[in-house]
Amino acid sequence: MDKQIFDSNINIEISADKLTALLNFHYISDQVSYEVADLDEYIRSKGIVHGILYDNLRLIAKDPLVYMKKKIEIAKGTPPGKGIDGKVDFVSKVSNKIVVDETDESETIDFKQISKLDNVNRGQLIAQLIAPSYGTAGISVTDDPITATLGKSARFKVGKNVVQNGEGNALYAAIDGLISITDQDRINVFPVFEVNGDVDYRVGNIDFVGTVVIRGNVLTGFKVKAVGDIRVIGGVEGADLESEGSIEITSGIMASGKGQVKAKNNIKCSFIQDATLIAGNNVIVSQSIMHSTVRAGHSVECSSSKGLIVGGTIQAGEGVSARTIGNSMSTNTVIEVGVNPTLREEQVQLRHAMKEYTENLDRTEKALVILDQMAAAGKLTPDRLAMRQKLINTKQQTVTSITEFKDRLLEIEKQLENSENASVSVKNTVYGGVKIVIGRYTRYIKDSTSNIIFKYEDGEIVMVPIY
Numbered sequence: 013m014d015k016q017i018f019d020s021n022i023n024i025e026i027s028a029d030k031l032t033a034l035l036n037f038h039y040i041s042d043q044v045s046y047e048v049a050d051l052d053e054y055i056r057s058k059g060i061v062h063g064i065l066y067d068n069l070r071l072i073a074k075d076p077l078v079y080m081k082k083k084i085e086i087a088k089g090t091p092p093g094k095g096i097d098g099k100v101d102f103v104s105k106v107s108n109k110i111v112v113d114e115t116d117e118s119e120t121i122d123f124k125q126i127s128k129l130d131n132v133n134r135g136q137l138i139a140q141l142i143a144p145s146y147g148t149a150g151i152s153v154t155d156d157p158i159t160a161t162l163g164k165s166a167r168f169k170v171g172k173n174v175v176q177n178g179e180g181n182a183l184y185a186a187i188d189g190l191i192s193i194t195d196q197d198r199i200n201v202f203p204v205f206e207v208n209g210d211v212d213y214r215v216g217n218i219d220f221v222g223t224v225v226i227r228g229n230v231l232t233g234f235k236v237k238a239v240g241d242i243r244v245i246g247g248v249e250g251a252d253l254e255s256e257g258s259i260e261i262t263s264g265i266m267a268s269g270k271g272q273v274k275a276k277n278n279i280k281c282s283f284i285q286d287a288t289l290i291a292g293n294n295v296i297v298s299q300s301i302m303h304s305t306v307r308a309g310h311s312v313e314c315s316s317s318k319g320l321i322v323g324g325t326i327q328a329g330e331g332v333s334a335r336t337i338g339n340s341m342s343t344n345t346v347i348e349v350g351v352n353p354t355l356r357e358e359q360v361q362l363r364h365a366m367k368e369y370t371e372n373l374d375r376t377e378k379a380l381v382i383l384d385q386m387a388a389a390g391k392l393t394p395d396r397l398a399m400r401q402k403l404i405n406t407k408q409q410t411v412t413s414i415t416e417f418k419d420r421l422l423e424i425e426k427q428l429e430n431s432e433n434a435s436v437s438v439k440n441t442v443y444g445g446v447k448i449v450i451g452r453y454t455r456y457i458k459d460s461t462s463n464i465i466f467k468y469e470d471g472e473i474v475m476v477p478i479y
Contacts, residue, residue, distance in 0.1 A: 017044055018054045024086075026060070030088035030152035033060045035072065037080050042091075046073050055086055062155040063088040068473070093147030095163030132185040136471070138174060139199065141166050141181040171200030190223040192240035194257040195276040195292065202240035211236060211251070223295060232270060248273065252337075264299070279308075290353075301326065301334075307353035315439055321345065327353035333437040337447075338457070342445030350429060350434035350451035350468065359424045362375045366417045373410045376403050425452070436466040439478065448473055 021044065025034045030403040033055070048069045055064065056149045057071075064087045072079055104267075105365035132138060143164030152158055168176060171194060173186045189201040202222035207215055210228035218224055223240030232250040236242055247263035250270025258276040264283035273279060276292040283299040289306045297314045306312055312332045314321055319335035323343050326332055329352040338345045348356065383400040386392045392400065434450050446457040448466050453465065463478040 014044075015054065015057065017041070018050075022054070024055065024058055024060070025083070028155060030154060030158065031091055031150070032085060033087035033153045034083040035079070035086045036083045040076055040080060046076050048073050051086075059154045060087045060149050062153050063090065087153040089153045089158070090151040092150035092158050092160045095147040095161045096145045097163035098144035098166035099142045100139050100166050101142050103137045131190055131204075133189070134185055134188050137182060138185055138191060138201070139168070139183045141168070161369060169196060169198045171198035173201040174199055190225075190240065192223050192257045194240065200240060201258075205238075210246070227473060229263075232268070242275075248282060267304075295328075307357075308353065308354050315437070319439070322349070323371050327356060329353065331432065331435045331437065333439070335438075335440045336442075337436075337438050338441075338443030338446040338460075340443060340460075344445055344447070346447045346449065348449040349436055350449075351424075351430055355424050355427060359421065362417050362421050362424075366414060366421070369410050369414050369417070373407065373414065376407045376410065379403055380407065420471045424473065432468060434468065437478070438462070438464050438466075 021037055021039045023036050023038050026032070027034075027289065032123060033445040033469045035055070044147065051069045051072060052064065052066070065085060068084055068086055068118070086224065132212040144165050146162050147363030149160045155410045156358065157400065168180075168183050169380060170176065170183070171192075175184050175186050177184070183199060185201045186200055187203065189203045192200045192202050194200055195373045204221040204223050204225055205218065206225045206227070207218070208227050209215070211226055211230040211234045215234075216449040217235040217237075219235075219237045223237045223238055224238040224242045226236070226242070226244045226246065228244075229246040230236060230244055230248045230251040230253065236256075237252075237254045239256045242259045243252055244253075244259075244261045244263075246261075248261055248265045248267070248271075250267040252271045253259055253273045253275075255275040255277075258277040259273060259279045259281075261273075261279075261281035264281055264285065265273060266285045267273075267287035269286050272288045274292065278289045278296065278366045279289055280296045282297070283308065284297055284304045285303045286302070289295055289304065291308045293308065293310045295306055295308045296313045297312075297319070298316050299314075299318045299321075300320040301312075301314050301324070302320070305324055306326045308328045310328065310330050312326050312328045313319075313334075315333040315335055317335065318398050319333075321332075321334045321337045322339045323345055325346040325348065327348040329349070331349055332347050337347065380400065383392065383396060383403070387400065387470065400461040436448055436450070441460055441462045442457055442464060443460045444458050448455045448457065450466065450468045450473050453468060453473050461475065465478055466473055467476055468474075
């Protein structure tokens, strides 16, 4: 190897993070050949000794002319391992999942976990912060160590009736009550309003600035609203339930098309029939969702051994999982994922508003044409002059509103296109008559199939087998 010739012909660059080395030729002589061993020796003489890409060196040796002015990677360092993020560790546990034994076909569910209350006393430790840790150190292409990265620190999102210690790494209850995680993962301790029986005419509607526990059923026509969680140790009929936290129902919801169950966090229950549910995060159902409208900001899970979804519309921002979707009678069932349902609903409302405003603009412009003609003929009375000015102002406001609608619709459309991670998982069978929507793309199921995941790839919805 003639190092002087190599120096005059070859350009080597090392990236700022020292994790990549690139090579290209700025001059090639016919009298010089480039062997892998010579290239290896040369780049090592330049201090590049770690992560050498010999396959790429062979490509260079085979046809150096390809890399005139075109850079090729010749070494790749070992990046530092990602640090482990800190986390909030609850000393007093907050139940987040319904536990179902999927190996048991009798579908025995231990609802004691749901009905168990996370009661705490004033001054009791609720949660502690676990400090972040470093990942593994990296190695540069020059064999120098690269400092490991530290994970992100966690912090408490302090809600109501809780206090931190002086160091800010422990959280305590300020009152006797129930732990509740509300919107944006805020940790609260709320006083508890408990109903020992059904919510009926004896109890009436409930609107409470804490957590509501109902040891019975919520009957049709009644309303339960809570700043904290709502926990029903029974079932829900066609009632209205609204929670700033989560809603847990030991039995199911048989709404007969009446009422609505809405939570800013999660909704968990055994079954849903002829009901409307809206959850900011997840909807978790152990048995079935039938002929219902369900909207979840993150996911809808109905994938236990009896997990059936049939009829109605299920919408989730990230994914839907079920054991079975649809039935042998091809009942119309719609599954939509990839966009937060709130955005999809906003899209529908914006399109309706745009149509209405456009029609109003058309009527306004036609009226202005007539008034402008009257003004040109000198026949505009003071009243009509005032009307003309009012219509001009209305037109300007309408045009501004339509522009804002279009901009917002464009934002939503962009989010509709960002659906790469959304999926619909069917562990058993998906039947004909099911409509799968991922972002802006739609696929109709004609023939039943089993053990499949629907995903978006390259402009279409594809089916990937579950192994």
